[in-house]
Amino acid sequence: MAGTESELSQQDLMRLYEQMLLIRRTEERLRDENKAGNLPGAVHLYIGEEAIATGVCANLRGTDMITSTHRGHGHYLAKGGDLNAMLAEIWAKSTGICKGMGGSMHVADFSKGILGANGIVGAGFAIATGAAYSAMLAQEGRIVVDFFGDGSSNQGTLMECLNIAALWHLPLVFVCENNTFSEFSPAKTVTAGVIADRARAFGIPTEVIDGNDVTAVWRAARTAVERARSGGGPSFIEAHTYRIQGHLEAEDLFLGGQRYRQPEEIESWRARGPIEFTRKQLEAGGPAAIAQLVEIEKRVMAKVDDAVRFAVESPPADPELAFTLMFDGQRP
Amino acid sequence: MAKKRYIQAINEALFEEMERDPKVILFGEDVELAIMGDCRGLTERFGRNRIRNTPICEQSLTGMAVGAAAAGHRVILHLMFSNFVYTGMDAIGNQMAKMRLMSGGQARLPITVIASYGGGGSNAAQHSDTAYPPLLNLGGINVLTPATPADAKGLLKSAIRGSNPSFFMEAGGRGGEQGEVPEGEHLVPFGKANIARPGKDVTIVAIGSMLKPALQAAKDLAASGVDAEVLDPRTLVPFDEAAVLASVKKTGHLVVCDEARERCSAASEIAAMVADRGFGLLKAPVKRVTVPNVCIPYAPNAEARVIPNAESIARTVRGLTGRAAAA
Numbered sequence: 001m002a003g004t005e006s007e008l009s010q011q012d013l014m015r016l017y018e019q020m021l022l023i024r025r026t027e028e029r030l031r032d033e034n035k036a037g038n039l040p041g042a043v044h045l046y047i048g049e050e051a052i053a054t055g056v057c058a059n060l061r062g063t064d065m066i067t068s069t070h071r072g073h074g075h076y077l078a079k080g081g082d083l084n085a086m087l088a089e090i091w092a093k094s095t096g097i098c099k100g101m102g103g104s105m106h107v108a109d110f111s112k113g114i115l116g117a118n119g120i121v122g123a124g125f126a127i128a129t130g131a132a133y134s135a136m137l138a139q140e141g142r143i144v145v146d147f148f149g150d151g152s153s154n155q156g157t158l159m160e161c162l163n164i165a166a167l168w169h170l171p172l173v174f175v176c177e178n179n180t181f182s183e184f185s186p187a188k189t190v191t192a193g194v195i196a197d198r199a200r201a202f203g204i205p206t207e208v209i210d211g212n213d214v215t216a217v218w219r220a221a222r223t224a225v226e227r228a229r230s231g232g233g234p235s236f237i238e239a240h241t242y243r244i245q246g247h248l249e250a251e252d253l254f255l256g257g258q259r260y261r262q263p264e265e266i267e268s269w270r271a272r273g274p275i276e277f278t279r280k281q282l283e284a285g286g287p288a289a290i291a292q293l294v295e296i297e298k299r300v301m302a303k304v305d306d307a308v309r310f311a312v313e314s315p316p317a318d319p320e321l322a323f324t325l326m327f328d329g330q331r332p
Numbered sequence: 333m334a335k336k337r338y339i340q341a342i343n344e345a346l347f348e349e350m351e352r353d354p355k356v357i358l359f360g361e362d363v364e365l366a367i368m369g370d371c372r373g374l375t376e377r378f379g380r381n382r383i384r385n386t387p388i389c390e391q392s393l394t395g396m397a398v399g400a401a402a403a404g405h406r407v408i409l410h411l412m413f414s415n416f417v418y419t420g421m422d423a424i425g426n427q428m429a430k431m432r433l434m435s436g437g438q439a440r441l442p443i444t445v446i447a448s449y450g451g452g453g454s455n456a457a458q459h460s461d462t463a464y465p466p467l468l469n470l471g472g473i474n475v476l477t478p479a480t481p482a483d484a485k486g487l488l489k490s491a492i493r494g495s496n497p498s499f500f501m502e503a504g505g506r507g508g509e510q511g512e513v514p515e516g517e518h519l520v521p522f523g524k525a526n527i528a529r530p531g532k533d534v535t536i537v538a539i540g541s542m543l544k545p546a547l548q549a550a551k552d553l554a555a556s557g558v559d560a561e562v563l564d565p566r567t568l569v570p571f572d573e574a575a576v577l578a579s580v581k582k583t584g585h586l587v588v589c590d591e592a593r594e595r596c597s598a599a600s601e602i603a604a605m606v607a608d609r610g611f612g613l614l615k616a617p618v619k620r621v622t623v624p625n626v627c628i629p630y631a632p633n634a635e636a637r638v639i640p641n642a643e644s645i646a647r648t649v650r651g652l653t654g655r656a657a658a659a
Contacts, residue, residue, distance in 0.1 A: 065403060067399075096436065097436065098434060098435050098436030098438070099436035099437065100436070101433050101434060101435075101436045101437075102433075102434040102435060102436060106434040106435065108434075108435045108438060108439075109438070110402065110435065110438040110439060111438075115399070115402050115403075116431070116434070116435060116439075118427075119426075120422065120426045120427070123395065123422075123423065123426065123427060125392065125395070126391070126392040126393075126394070126395020126396050126398070126399060126423055127395050127396070127398050127399035127402065127423075127427065128399060129392065129395070129396050129399060130395060130396030130397060130398060130399025130400035130401075130402075130403070130407075131399035131400060131402060131403040132399075133359075133396065133399075133400050134357075134399070134400040134401075134403035134404055134405045135403060137357065137381055137382070137405065138403075138404065138405075142403075144403075156391065157389075157391050157392050157395065160387065160389035160391065160392040161392050163387055163389070164386070164387060164389075164392065164396075167387070321433075321436070321437070322433065324437075325432060325433045325436065325437040326432065326433050326471055326472050327432065327472060327474075327496045328432065328437075328440055328495040328496050329495065329496075330474075330496060330522075330570065331570075332471055332472070
């Protein structure tokens with residue numbers, strides 16, 4: 001999917017579908033494992049938003065960098081992060097991608113340009129801006145994508161970083177995943193105006209797209225990534241989607257019976273989720289395509305099962321690392 | 333050795349390290365014009381890619397330092413005044429100090445943050461703080477407090493070459509002070525205290541800006557028969573506990589001087605450390621000489637009232653050792 005063609009072929013779309021499905025099945029498994037009490041920490045799931053990470057990262061190279069959010073499993077996987085190592089991390093095992101020291105909210109693989117999921121809402125703005133400044137100086141053709149949500153758009157650092165990115169023509173793509181909720185608050189109760197307008201005010205090229213249509217995401221990202229790579233400066237994509245799961249799993253414990261949205265709303269969005277949408281497109285390809293979809297489902301389920309087994313069977317994290325990993329070559 | 337000013341020693345360290353490694357970059361507010369003096373000439377030599385003025389947005393600058401370091405550069409962030417540690421604190425506390433552990437040791441963050449601290453210039457409360465105490469509590473941040481031109485140069489060079497986030501705390505208002513600086517390659521290791529004046533009756537631990545008044549106090553005390561040892565820890569993280577304990581073993585008395593406010597100051601931490609690990613060595617309670625728990629006021633006379641000086645240090649020592657002043 002190197003972005004050499006101007007449009008996606010049926011087989012390209014099939015590959016994007018498989019990537020989205022891997023994220024979906026992984027997240028569903030984590031939902032169930034969390035419910036069963038098998039995970040030590042909280043998980044924030046990406047179900048319903050898979051098209052955005054997938055469509056964007058399909059345009060990236062291994063050396064490109066991303067910053068992510070507390071809802072970061074999808075970004076990690078779409079950028080090429082190892083599934084086994086991610087699940088081992090979430091299970092707090094020594095084989096985890098961060099050796100069990102970071103957990104779900106901090107999955108990172110610096111060797112693949114994944115500068116980390118992040119527990120601080122909006123933290124990615126400045127990290128991505130700094131990374132993009134570094135990339136610009138290095139002149140090695142790397143670019144940076146900053147994934148963030150509508151909730152973090154109300155952090156002042158977004159405006160600070162839009163300013164710097166525009167001023168310095170940084171190779172940076174801002175991708176706002178507007179999933180309609182800022183933790184437990186509907187976006188319309190906490191966010192004024194159109195988020196993309198904030199970027200327009202700095203003269204940054206902006207697109208507002210349907211984030212549940214992976215083709216639309218891929219296309220918008222392709223333009224933005226090419227702009228960044230060719231020295232054209234930053235871009236801003238606001239992708240509309242819907243968070244099917246709660247802010248975090250088992251949120252009912254916090255809500256104590258209160259509701260901040262209606263079940264019918266969730267169901268209507270579920271029906272037009274990105275995977276459902278793409279599957280319908282692909283099924284139109286006839287019996288061969290349908291058979292391929294069945295194969296993909298099997299393959300993805302096997303991968304998830306294997307990864308969970310790997311995580312569960314791995315040895316626990318080494319507590320001594322809390323001391324040896326604080327500094328590089330120095331005790332705390 | 334040649335005599336050089338503190339600010340000049342810092343400038344030399346920046347020049348040498350930027351010459352040495354093209355991956356070293358420096359950014360901050362008004363660094364191109366070298367408003368604080370320490371960056372003088374850097375833009376002309378290294379250009380506006382490696383030396384870069386930023387907008388006024390410390391919250392983002394500290395996060396950008398993390399991002400640029402994670403992406404492969406050696407970052408020097410100039411924060412001007414140490415009060416701006418507070419405005420930039422989120423990414424310092426939540427990213428810079430934690431990313432290495434959170435990433436399982438993947439992140440390597442060669443970041444040096446320069447910030448000038450301390451009062452004495454009628455800069456009022458928001459530009460006079462000694463803001464390292466919150467940094468000491470973060471865990472993953474080195475804190476350097478050079479008191480002399482030689483240590484300023486040697487510690488800054490070590491910080492820039494190092495691979496961990498380090499705060500280089502410039503003693504504000506001390507920039508014009510002169511001292512001997514070794515020629516050629518001069519690196520000062522972290523966690524190695526320096527005995528600035530040997531003595532046998534009392535240990536005065538003097539942090540950064542407090543070294544000069546502490547040495548003056550020691551001189552005054554000598555005239556009245558008190559032989560004070562003045563120890564400069566040079567770095568607060570890592571901290572040379574062994575050197576302080578060895579000195580206290582010799583003197584049995586400890587006074588810690590710190591320009592931070594008393595509550596949760598570095599002085600408090602050092603006092604607690606000695607109470608914990610050196611209680612049997614002490615012949616008297618540990619005393620702290622710090623700014624009281626107030627903000628630094630504007631009026632010069634009010635400022636002088638709250639910032640420790642040679643007289644208040646000597647007075648504390650005399651109270652501790654029980655030897656009255658000759659006069």
